[in-house]
Amino acid sequence: MATALLLNVLIFLTAAVLVVPIIKRLGLGEVLGYLIAGVLIGPSALGLVPDAEGVLQFSQVGIVFLLFVIGLELKPARLKLMRKAVFGFGSLQVAITTLVLGLTALALGLPPVAAAVVGFSLGLCSTPLVLHLLGERQELNSRHGRHAFALLLFQDMAAIPVLAVIPILAADSLVSGGMTAVLKEVAIAVAAFTGLIFGGRKLLPPLFRLAAATDSREVFAGMSLLVLIGAALLMELAGLSMALGAFIAGILLADSEYRHSIEADIEPFRGLLLGLFFMAVGMTAKVGLLTQSPGLVLGLTALLLLAKGASLMIAARVYRCGWRETTTLGVLLSQGGEFAFVLLTAAGSAALLAQDLVHVLVLVVSLSMAATPILFLGHERLVRPLFKKPRPKRDFDAMGDDSPRIILVGFGRFGQIMGRALQGLEIPYTVLDINADHVDFVRRYGNKVYYGDATRLDLLDAAGARHAQVLVVAVGDPDISMRIIHRASKRFPHLKIYARARDRHHAQLLMRAKVGFILRELLPASLEMTREVLIGLGVPRDQAQHTIDTFRPHDEETLRRQLEVFGNEKKQMQTVRQAAKELETLFEADEDILTRVEEIPRRQASDSDDTKRSANES
Structure with missing residues (x-):
């Protein structure tokens, strides 16, 4: 058993290492690489891992980890500000998309109820795919990134009641007392949802204080995983989505002083499990149907992309989005999503849809997911410049490790004073600053400063952190400051860390992180x-x-x-x-x-x- 498990792990890692870099080098993104790798090792190709369905069920945990990290980044105050986009734009998009796709399915000969289920199922988008594409391009905080996230969040919430309703849409279910059973499930779900929110507010802070007091990284990471998996399992047992439970748990911890430590512990699991999820999607795709009926499958895939893209653009224009944002959302969210697999399978089990149709639609959704990175890349290169010529993307500066004694992060008014003194003493130091315009301005005066993101450990390493003695964190944003300190202290424990505290609260966070010297600015x-x-x-x-x-x-x-x-x-x-x-x-x-x-x-x-x-x- 252990040998078989290790062999499967070896197969997945080998496929990812061989295929993903090639696809990424072609400029098509990691997601398409994982999907292709999954197809190659799945039952439709080499058959190296036969249990594709089992792998897909397990890999759903990757979505759970992704939503937890997103919740950590989304503070309750920000979520409150997004409520109009989530419920206004989200409901508008779901209604229009379901109507367009449902009418299309009805025109193709499906009964009304089946057409409505298909329209709603195909109208949902892939949360991990879209967020991964936006994250690769650092566009999560852009206007279209925020709107995309709002739509995805509403879709994830809307899918839950539809999944509960599908069984009672089957023949004779209402007569047999199905409505009573559904109402009971809804009551249980509401109770679990409420209990998670109010219980989490009371229990999570003392639990993490207890874990932090042990000064054990393993215990703290175990507490993070316990909260994540516990919240997800609670929602699953209540008939809701595991991803929704993880998302709520993340939001409850978004204002916690432990947020950056939790994120650092969860990040490696999230990346690996998301890659496994996309590979599992590729494995479950019945590629044989594509060879048997290529015209039907490819035609339905193109129809889905066009109809969904058009309906999204209609919703965006009704919501008064600009044309540049409208076209971006239309391409970015034109694919089917992972919830379609669940809803279509449930509809097949309830005899609302024929199993052959379910297999075809699942393959269509998989192909639409595979096509999205290519379409988005084409849109990014060909369509976006028509609206506004983008500013040339600037790569981070190349840094040679000249063994500085000090690495100074942030070269604003605070950092410049320190830099002038160090320069006068002829002490070697390296400066990292994330503001490209600021870097260019400071360089005019002869200062040695590099454009780079100090939250990235590879850039810190390139700047000489492995050999430096001191890391001075002089950035003004407390969140970025804490992220740099948590990551740097774990990767480079030899560094003496000196930090600028923006205010009293920031100073307390730095003290909890055991920073050696803190100066309240x-x-x-x-x-x-x-x-x-x-x-x-x-x-x-x-x-x-x-x-x-x-x-x-x-x-x-x-x-x-x-x-x-x-x-x-x-x-x-x-x-x-x-x-x-x-x-x-x-x-x-x-x-x-x-x-x-x-x-x-x-x-x-x-x-x-x-x-x-x-x-x-x-």
């Missing part, structure tokens, strides 16, 4: 300004400096105490009030400075009276 300037204000009020310089020297260690001690109750807002507020009283006590003990400060209003009033008397005498 506003603290030194604020304290210096406070000292000068006191001097301006008439307090002697040494006394003003003594006040600052008293305040600073007290504030740092307060920050450490707040760290102990991190995430508990009520206790944090108690800590702040207690710290304020302690500070008052410290200043009361310093009678000299208090006396000086209290004398200021009296002295100012006396000076004002003297000025008035002089004016009257004049």
